[in-house]
Amino acid sequence: MTFYSPWRHLPSIFRKGRPIQLTFFVTRDCNAKCPWCFYLRSADGMDAGGVELSLDEIRKISRSLGRLLWVAFSGGEVFLRDDLVEISGAFHDQNRPSVLLFPTNGLLPERVHDQTEEILKRCPNSVIVVKVSIDGVGASHDVLRGSPGGFEKAMETHRLLGELAGDYVNLELGINTVFCSDNQDRMAEIIDFVGGLETAGTHTISAVRGNLIEQRYKNIDIEKYRHAADRLETNLRSGATGVHRFTGSRLKAAQDILQRRLIHRTLSEDRRLVPCYSGRLSLVLSESGEVYPCEILKSSFGNLRDFGHDMRKLLRSERARAAIRPITEGACHCTHECNFINNILFNPRLYPALIKEWFKLNGLRPAPQAPPPSPETASCRPSTRANSAGP
Numbered sequence: 001m002t003f004y005s006p007w008r009h010l011p012s013i014f015r016k017g018r019p020i021q022l023t024f025f026v027t028r029d030c031n032a033k034c035p036w037c038f039y040l041r042s043a044d045g046m047d048a049g050g051v052e053l054s055l056d057e058i059r060k061i062s063r064s065l066g067r068l069l070w071v072a073f074s075g076g077e078v079f080l081r082d083d084l085v086e087i088s089g090a091f092h093d094q095n096r097p098s099v100l101l102f103p104t105n106g107l108l109p110e111r112v113h114d115q116t117e118e119i120l121k122r123c124p125n126s127v128i129v130v131k132v133s134i135d136g137v138g139a140s141h142d143v144l145r146g147s148p149g150g151f152e153k154a155m156e157t158h159r160l161l162g163e164l165a166g167d168y169v170n171l172e173l174g175i176n177t178v179f180c181s182d183n184q185d186r187m188a189e190i191i192d193f194v195g196g197l198e199t200a201g202t203h204t205i206s207a208v209r210g211n212l213i214e215q216r217y218k219n220i221d222i223e224k225y226r227h228a229a230d231r232l233e234t235n236l237r238s239g240a241t242g243v244h245r246f247t248g249s250r251l252k253a254a255q256d257i258l259q260r261r262l263i264h265r266t267l268s269e270d271r272r273l274v275p276c277y278s279g280r281l282s283l284v285l286s287e288s289g290e291v292y293p294c295e296i297l298k299s300s301f302g303n304l305r306d307f308g309h310d311m312r313k314l315l316r317s318e319r320a321r322a323a324i325r326p327i328t329e330g331a332c333h334c335t336h337e338c339n340f341i342n343n344i345l346f347n348p349r350l351y352p353a354l355i356k357e358w359f360k361l362n363g364l365r366p367a368p369q370a371p372p373p374s375p376e377t378a379s380c381r382p383s384t385r386a387n388s389a390g391p
């Protein structure tokens with residue numbers, strides 16, 4: 001099987017002229033009630049109304065996007081969208097992404113299993129990453145997410161997906177944990193539990209974000225975040241949790257390690273440490289066609305329905321150009337992991353640090369070299385404001 005190569009996007013290291021990553025909120029429907037949801041429980045949620053884009057509209061939008069490195073679906077619960085397989089197929093055929101990412105709360109094991117299998121068959125040249133959310137072990141997960149029986153269902157989903165992983169080489173299984181005030185004291189337990197699973201796949205943590213209605217979930221202890229990051233790194237090095245299956249997987253694992261360190265420093269120093277390529281390399285699309293530079297900022301570039309579903313036309317508009325300007329000038333900062341991925345992988349000034357981690361993961365020692373620049377010195381333009389322009 002031939003996968004779409006990620007290396008086709010190397011020119012974006014030097015020229016940030018077109019998007020290579022899309023986050024697409026396919027639906028606002030959800031069968032969970034997570035109190036820290038930055039999308040459905042945000043005090044200033046993006047695009048709270050509007051009819052969902054139809055499959056035909058999505059096909060047109062996808063056609064206007066060109067080649068993409070990865071597409072992250074989001075919501076809501078993405079597997080509640082009935083035409084998810086067709087949507088995935090449109091992006092697979094027209095944008096040739098190396099990775100299609102599907103997060104799920106895992107509350108519908110059979111549905112997630114069946115749709116994933118269809119997607120695996122329909123999109124053979126992309127790596128299909130499915131991440132099940134686990135925010136606690138047992139009842140603590142259910143309490144946190146307001147979903148009685150949710151942990152058992154999520155584990156059943158994970159088990160069923162694990163069976164598929166044996167049959168499809170393009171499936172990559174993962175678990176994601178939201179790091180928030182209410183589970184930060186149980187992170188060691190969660191990380192070790194996931195590390196002990198037979199088919200754990202990768203394990204990532206996401207620091208709670210957004211302008212939540214219940215802000216208290218954001219009262220996180222930075223040192224507890226660092227302990228969790230260290231524990232994940234230890235499990236990764238010991239092989240308890242896996243690395244990705246796709247081309248460049250160890251590079252991605254090295255990036256994960258560097259990313260968590262940068263996020264810890266961003267939280268500690270409350271400022272941006274590296275340039276952000278949101279709006280240039282990555283875009284966010286809502287279920288009703290609004291386009292944003294990222295999930296945090298609420299200044300929309302416009303709605304694709306007003307631009308004939310043509311992303312290129314929308315990005316050429318004065319409104320879109322004006323919205324990107326403050327981002328390139330460093331006016332905001334955040335800890336959103338998806339953006340850190342692009343901001344690390346496409347920033348050559350971080351490569352010495354990245355290569356050092358890559359060598360360590362391969363059990364090799366890098367040749368003696370000058371110390372890599374700290375992320376701080378790698379920043380082209382330090383933030384001009386203490387607080388994020390986002391929520």
Ligand code: SF4
Pocket residue numbers: 272276277278293294295296297327332333334335336339388390
């Ligand atoms: S809030 Fe600013 S730093 Fe964070 S992803 Fe958006 S543009 Fe980038």
